[in-house]
Amino acid sequence: MFRPYIKRTYILVLVAMINLLLVYISYQSYSFTKSKDYELKIEAATIMKNALDLTKGLDNPKDIDRFKSGLVGVDSTSSQMTTKRGFLESKVATTNPNFAAVFIDWFSAIGISSDISNTPDTVAVSMTGSFPGANIAFLAACKASNVYPVIISSIGSSSWGANQIDKTWIEIENTLIDANFFSYRSKAFSLGGDNDQLDELPIDIKQILENKIIKNNYDIISNDQMQGAVNERIRKYKEQSSNYKAYVNIGGSSASLGDSTTSKMYLPGLIFGKDEAIADALDDEYYDEYEYEQEIIPAVEYFLSEQKIPVINVRNINNLCEWYGLPYSNLSFNDENVKIGAGDLFGVKTKHRLSVVWLSTLASLALIAWLAISSIIQVNNKMKEIDNDSII
Numbered sequence: 001m002f003r004p005y006i007k008r009t010y011i012l013v014l015v016a017m018i019n020l021l022l023v024y025i026s027y028q029s030y031s032f033t034k035s036k037d038y039e040l041k042i043e044a045a046t047i048m049k050n051a052l053d054l055t056k057g058l059d060n061p062k063d064i065d066r067f068k069s070g071l072v073g074v075d076s077t078s079s080q081m082t083t084k085r086g087f088l089e090s091k092v093a094t095t096n097p098n099f100a101a102v103f104i105d106w107f108s109a110i111g112i113s114s115d116i117s118n119t120p121d122t123v124a125v126s127m128t129g130s131f132p133g134a135n136i137a138f139l140a141a142c143k144a145s146n147v148y149p150v151i152i153s154s155i156g157s158s159s160w161g162a163n164q165i166d167k168t169w170i171e172i173e174n175t176l177i178d179a180n181f182f183s184y185r186s187k188a189f190s191l192g193g194d195n196d197q198l199d200e201l202p203i204d205i206k207q208i209l210e211n212k213i214i215k216n217n218y219d220i221i222s223n224d225q226m227q228g229a230v231n232e233r234i235r236k237y238k239e240q241s242s243n244y245k246a247y248v249n250i251g252g253s254s255a256s257l258g259d260s261t262t263s264k265m266y267l268p269g270l271i272f273g274k275d276e277a278i279a280d281a282l283d284d285e286y287y288d289e290y291e292y293e294q295e296i297i298p299a300v301e302y303f304l305s306e307q308k309i310p311v312i313n314v315r316n317i318n319n320l321c322e323w324y325g326l327p328y329s330n331l332s333f334n335d336e337n338v339k340i341g342a343g344d345l346f347g348v349k350t351k352h353r354l355s356v357v358w359l360s361t362l363a364s365l366a367l368i369a370w371l372a373i374s375s376i377i378q379v380n381n382k383m384k385e386i387d388n389d390s391i392i
Contacts, residue, residue, distance in 0.1 A: 041101035086158030094133030103141030128251030129157030154192025
């Protein structure tokens with residue numbers, strides 16, 4: 001029995017399936033507009049990922065160490081050297097290789113040159129053991145951008161950071177240097193913690209950590225007076241350079257930012273001064289309540305006020321991740337957003353790419369037109385056969 005294509009069930013089903021496929025392709029399509037310094041961000045994230053291949057041997061992979069970095073420590077009850085309570089989510093979030101791209105964003109905003117033919121820009125850096133992931137993210141960005149960091153570190157760490165006596169920031173830094181992966185070595189170490197002297201820890205633990213600094217041939221910053229410790233840091237920075245492009249603070253070093261109250265004046269991210277509203281509130285509500293013989297001026301204030309250079313302040317990781325579109329809480333991670341180059345930090349995805357939608361629409365119309373025209377031709381040919389038969 002004669003049936004043109006338009007009346008054949010399998011043909012109609014095939015056309016319908018092809019059209020559904022075209023709709024799916026159109027729906028899934030997107031256009032991607034690369035962010036500024038996209039290639040540099042990808043390079044920094046890749047460098048960090050390769051660095052984590054080296055550090056993961058420092059520790060057995062844990063379920064909580066999502067990126068198998070070896071950089072996630074233990075809680076405060078499992079470590080004798082923990083300075084204070086830290087947030088596990090923050091420590092894990094900074095081990096995401098994409099976190100290195102955040103530093104590229106800041107470098108670009110400051111105007112740091114990434115041209116390898118130029119003399120590298122120099123930045124002063126304060127690191128702690130609390131955020132080894134952020135430390136490595138920063139170093140990866142420096143390597144990608146041809147930036148020279150002058151680093152002063154503190155060995156103390158809050159929980160979930162480099163807070164195990166045999167896996168401090170010293171061991172992590174030396175692992176990367178010994179592998180010739182990074183050439184950046186801290187110029188000096190302090191103990192960190194309260195008053196930059198780990199006053200919250202027992203004497204014997206402080207002695208073990210101090211001996212570790214000395215044994216590894218680092219200069220040690222140690223002063224009974226907090227302001228003295230700050231001044232020693234500044235002197236170290238001055239010895240290395242007189243032309244810093246920026247000051248980078250990673251973690252909550254008291255010598256770098258001040259105590260837990262005054263440090264609130266220095267907001268996270270790229271800043272060009274302290275928050276005056278918070279400073280005024282502290283003047284009214286804090287300094288009037290407590291009497292001090294001498295106000296401590298932290299290192300960050302020296303760079304902001306005297307050197308008049310911008311500060312990159314890496315704290316409040318939850319806020320930084322939200323601002324830059326990176327996953328933070330355990331539930332926010334998925335297979336897609338942990339890939340290198342994932343997130344708005346690298347560019348903007350626009351759903352339903354217009355060129356794909358138009359091509360799919362034209363393909364669908366062409367298919368329908370073919371079905372209609374082919375069927376008409378078949379019917380006309382059949383009619384001619386019938387006419388010829390009737391003549392005979």
